[in-house]
C-alpha cells in the first residue's frame with residue numbers, strides 16, 4: 001500500500017480557532033480526519049504531522065525517504081522565505097505537492113511568491129481543505 005506524509009507548518013495548529021474568513025471553521029483535527037477517510041477510499045496510508053519549527057519539518061522531509069511514497073506540504077509562512085525547506089524538498093527523490101488553504105495570490109504581496117514551488121511536483125491554492133484531498137488523490141493515482 002502506498003504511504004503518504006502530510007506536513008502542516010507553523011500556525012496551522014490554529015486552524016478553526018481564528019480568521020475563519022480566510023481559513024474556514026474546520027480545525028487541524030478535522031483536516032486530519034478528512035485525510036484519513038480519503039486515504040481509506042483511495043486505499044493508501046496517510047500520516048499527518050504539524051510543526052511550528054523549521055528544523056522539525058526538515059527532519060520529517062528527510063525521514064519521508066524511508067517512510068513514504070510522497071509528501072503533501074503546507075509550509076505556512078515558511079513557503080515565502082525558507083530556502084532550508086526548499087533545499088530539503090530538493091534533497092529527496094519523492095513527489096511533493098504544495099498546498100495552501102487560502103488563495104495566496106489574492107492576499108498580501110509577500111504571500112504571492114513561493115520559494116518551494118520550483119522543487120515541487122505541483123501547487124494547489126485557494127481550495128480550502130479540499131486542496132489536501134486533491135493532492136492526496138493525485139499522489140495516490142499518480143505513477144510516481
Ligand code: CA2
Nearest residue numbers: 011014015018019076077100101102111
Ligand atoms: O493559505 C495557506 O494555507 C497558508 O500557507 C497559511 C499560512 C500563511 O502564512 C501562508 O501565506 C498561506 C498561515 C497559517 C496560519 O494559520 C492560521 C489559522 C488560523 C488562524 C490564524 C492563522
